[in-house]
Amino acid sequence: MPSCTGCKVWRVQGISRCPRSPYPSHSGAAPSSTTTAPTLAARADQSLAGLAPGYFARVMVTGIVSVGVRTAGADGAALVMLVLGVLIAAVLAVLYIARWIRHRDRMRRDAKSPESAFGYFTVVAACSVLAVGLQAEGFGTVSVVLLGIGAAIWIGLGYGLPWQVLMTRDGEPILARSNGSWFVRSVASGPGRGPAAVLG
Known part of the structure; x- marks a missing residue:
C-alpha cells in the first residue's frame, strides 16, 4: 500500500x-476505499452462528402433518411427509453439532436467554413426533432410539433450562422478555407429542 x-x-x-x-x-x-466482500465460507459461518434454537419446529410440524394425514387414511402422503421430516432433522442435527463446535458460546447464551432458550424444546417434540411416524412404518428400533434421545433431552431441559433462564442476571427483567416460545415446553411434554406418545 x-x-x-x-x-x-x-x-x-x-x-x-x-x-x-x-x-x-x-x-x-x-x-x-475498497471493501472486501465476505467469502462464501464466511457468510455460511455467520449464518451458522445465528442459527436459532427453535428451527426443529420445522421437523415438528412436518411430523405432525404426517401423523394427521395417516389418521385420515392417506398413508402415501404420510410417508412422504415423514421422509421429508427425517431429512430436515438430519440436516439440522449436522448444523447444530457444527454450531456447538464452532460457536459454543452463542449456544450457551441462547440457552440462558428468555427470548430463545425454550426453542430448544422443539428438539424434544421433533424426536417424539418422528418416533411416532417411524413406529407406524415398522421401524420400531429407530423409534425407540429417538424416544430415548427425546426423553434424555426433555429431562435435561425440563429441569435445568427454566431454572437457568430464571436465574439469569443481565440487568433486564426476565418476565418482561418472555414470549410464546415458553409454551413449547408444554407442547414437547403433551400427549401425542412428548416422549410418552411413542409408548402409548
Whole structure:
C-alpha cells in the first residue's frame, strides 16, 4: 500500500492534503476505499452462528402433518411427509453439532436467554413426533432410539433450562422478555407429542 513518505503534499484551504488520498493529511499508508466482500465460507459461518434454537419446529410440524394425514387414511402422503421430516432433522442435527463446535458460546447464551432458550424444546417434540411416524412404518428400533434421545433431552431441559433462564442476571427483567416460545415446553411434554406418545 502506498505511503505518504516523500510525496508532494498539497495545501487546500489551509489543510494539508495528500494527492493519494481524499482525506486530510495523514501519516503512513493511504486509506483504502475498497471493501472486501465476505467469502462464501464466511457468510455460511455467520449464518451458522445465528442459527436459532427453535428451527426443529420445522421437523415438528412436518411430523405432525404426517401423523394427521395417516389418521385420515392417506398413508402415501404420510410417508412422504415423514421422509421429508427425517431429512430436515438430519440436516439440522449436522448444523447444530457444527454450531456447538464452532460457536459454543452463542449456544450457551441462547440457552440462558428468555427470548430463545425454550426453542430448544422443539428438539424434544421433533424426536417424539418422528418416533411416532417411524413406529407406524415398522421401524420400531429407530423409534425407540429417538424416544430415548427425546426423553434424555426433555429431562435435561425440563429441569435445568427454566431454572437457568430464571436465574439469569443481565440487568433486564426476565418476565418482561418472555414470549410464546415458553409454551413449547408444554407442547414437547403433551400427549401425542412428548416422549410418552411413542409408548402409548
